[in-house]
Amino acid sequence: MNLEELNQIADAVRAENGKYDYAVNVCQGTGCLAQHADQIQAAIGASAAAAGKNVQVRRVGCLGFCAAGPLAQLEPEGHLLKGLSVARADEVVSSLGGSPPPGLQCELSELVEKQVQVVLENSGKIDPEKIDEYIERDGYQGLVKALTELRPVDVVQQITESGLRGRGGGGYPTGLKWGMVAKAAPGQKYVICNGDEGDPGAFMDRSVLESDPQRVIEGMAIAAYAVGASKGYIYVRAEYPLAVSRLTSGLREARRRGFLGNNICGTPFDFDIEIRIGAGAFVCGEETALIASIEGLRGVPRVRPPYPASAGLWGKPTLINNVETFANVPPILRKGGAWFAKVGTAKSKGTKVFALSGKIRNTALIEVPMGITLREIVEGIGGGVPEGHSFKAVQTGGPSGGCIPAELMDIEVSYESLIQAGSMMGSGGMIVMDDSSCMVNVAKFFMEFCMTESCGKCIPCRAGTVQMFELLAKICEGRATMDDLDLLIDLCSTVKEASLCGLGQTAPNPVLSTLRYFKQEYIEHIQNKRCPAGVCTIKHEEVPA
């Protein structure tokens, strides 16, 4: 395969698409499918055939505006339709070429204006199971370019220049990581894609895998070439059956087109990928735990160093990156590291995908440039909190992150500024809370999550999360004293300092950040036995007779 052959495939796809007067792209992500998007697609197809209209009815990946699903986009006009149903298929077909049926059109302006799409550039535009449609949108040009024009060290250089940092949450510079694995002693090396997405409120990786699986496969192949690996693993949660099935067909297609296998693109480079399915353990998102799980052990983390870059899977040098990190790689190779670095802030380059959920009008999957303010996301794209409520805080970083209060809404989204605000970038969950949310209860929720998911290997996390949870429960129920609060704060620092892995080290963060900004709510529960948001059930101590 060379660039010319890629262009021929792309031309064939364009010729096929050009045969139709209209196209209806029906979203078939998990959310829309749960509302029978497949049946809607079939109904629109049948209706078009009956009407004798020349319409291409296609399955596409996530269209992003999840709150309004099932969704479809019409071409060539570009109208986005919401709330579709089988019953309205005929109306949709007869409206083609004119204005959309009443009540079905989405108001797009704010939702689209502030977004910049790199990772999601094909999401909702291509059929996720057709590799040729990916190629038509410049897919695999990055890999072909890397293999035919660049040395592995040049590929690492492009990634370093781009300023890309790990999108799983940690923000480690990707180029540095690749360079370390590339420099490890030659021999068997591995590339692992971490798709064990488990942060509460986060489903970006699911959406990327469901909407554009080839992008992740191409990113992994480029990485393998750069570091000298011949074998890759994608670790996906079993809870994501659609992602697994689209990846499975994606790998088959990539092999058929010769992007995986031996002598890829006529070069000596060999690489193939296998899917490994997780069996439900949040800690497996931690890299050493994930490796242990693939090896057939309990998925518990181990002490680092050695880092996987020097001793990873089966003791061999291993590159492990998140789904979204790999998804950024193909355009960087295609357009150059300098192009990527143009978007973002001084230290946080490119874009970030966020899953916007909770008490917000437009729940959506969005991609925004680094440096955008939280206000632009929550009020602009998200449309603010539901009518009659006031915005209180936004939670980022899952159980490792924290709650950022309304008064800090003008801070920019970057790795550094979110940490400064007491939270972190995390993998991309953004959960909005309003005045009906109790912050102590939220802290309790996250602590319960950490307690349940703690693997039990180290004592500070295993025992500390239980104690902190019980103290938080006591506060919520109005049974705590101010001494309990001091004890809680004390425990936070112990667990933070003494835990083995990221889960324990960051478990106190939701408590610390809510204490920092909403201490009054804790005190209200303790001293006045009252939950200001009206969420917690206060248990009055019985007075002994």
Place this chain on the structure above:
Amino acid sequence: MTKNETSPETMSIFSPALSARFDKLVGKYPLRRSALVPMLLYAQDEVGYISDAVVAEVAARIGITELDVRSVASYYSMLRFKPAGKFNVQVCTNIACMLRGGYEIFDTFSEKLGIGHKGVTADGVFSLEEVECIGACCWAPAIQVNYNFHDELKPENVDGILAEYRAKTPEGGR
């Protein structure tokens, strides 16, 4: 669904297709035990749960002790040591669903089915589980029944969902 007897032809409790898949899987990795978690997941899909017979045969195929198999299997929340219902209702009560009434959905299922977390109905048709984030946060509150998603639920949707699945059982088809 629950098949725990060794068949005389294959000397295995697994179907010939799964046996062949396992033969390939154990030879695939630098260490045989690396096949363990996928084997347990596939075995559970076929047998319904990780029975004593599954543990014994998987241990023998890999060449590790049964205790070792149990130690790993018990770590992963999706592996079950008891049969689930024909339809396993998993209700997400994680933060995005919790903020939008996930617990009310769980309580409604619990009340209608008369079972709690990890319970199975007497007729074996339904089981109920409270689970962590299933990545359906934009359509909260959401549930997963076997591999199907249902989302943006309200307590009044519960009856309809249960009826939909009950109709798929032989008794329900009357």
